[in-house]
Amino acid sequence: MSTTKSHTKWLGGLAFASTNPGGVVRIDASVEQGGSDSxxxxxxxxxxxxxxCSAMDIANLVGKMRAEIDTFTIDVEGDLTDEEVQTFHTFRVTYxxxxxxxxxxxxxxxxxxxxDKYCGVxxxxxxxAKIEIKINYLAS
Known part of the structure; x- marks a missing residue:
């Protein structure tokens, strides 16, 4: 079993610095939610x-399977419930x-x-949540 860790420090207001083994990300809320949008x-x-998570799989598999592409992007949208504590109920992932x-x-x-096999996230x-997958093939 392996363990993943992060460390989050309060910076004041609703801002935080969150550190994991790959670096630091700043977290904050929008002004409308009481944050400073930072x-x-x-x-x-x-x-x-x-x-x-999926992008790393794709990049690895494109190389292993010798797929010819110039590049790829992934767009993700998530739909939230209307409840007081909003949670995701559907994700749309477009490759x-x-x-x-x-x-x-x-x-x-x-x-x-x-x-279906490799992406743990x-x-x-x-x-x-429900996850919908779409693939677009675009000439470059």
């Missing part, structure tokens, strides 16, 4: 975690592959290997 939002960082000779079947396999999120 950092990332915790719920939005969940979207970044989902995209980042955008750019290149001249995209092998759609190979790229679809790569995406599904990430989303996606596996965790499936315990509390």
């Amino acid at each position: 950092g990332l939002r915790p719920k939005s960082m969940m979207l970044n975690s989902l995209a980042g 955008n592959f750019f290149g001249a000779n995209l092998d759609e079947a190979k790229l679809e396999k790569i995406v599904h290997m990430s989303t 996606m596996a965790m999120f499936r315990h509390f």
Whole structure:
């Protein structure tokens, strides 16, 4: 079993510095929520975690499977409940592959290997929300 750690320090107001083994991120709330708008939002960082986890899988698999792409992007949207304590109930993850000779079947396999097998963040999120996957193939 391995353990992941972070350390978060209050900076005043609703601002925090959160450190993990890869660096420091500043967290804050919007002005409307009482913050100073000087950092990332915790719920939005969940979207970044989902995209980042899958992106690392995709980058690794593109190399291993020799898929020809110029680059790729991942867009994530999350829908929140209307309850007082808002939680995510649905995520939409869109993979955008750019290149001249995209092998759609190979790229679809790569995406599904990430989303169904390798991405631990996606596996965790499936315990509390629906995840919709879309793949776009775009000429560059």
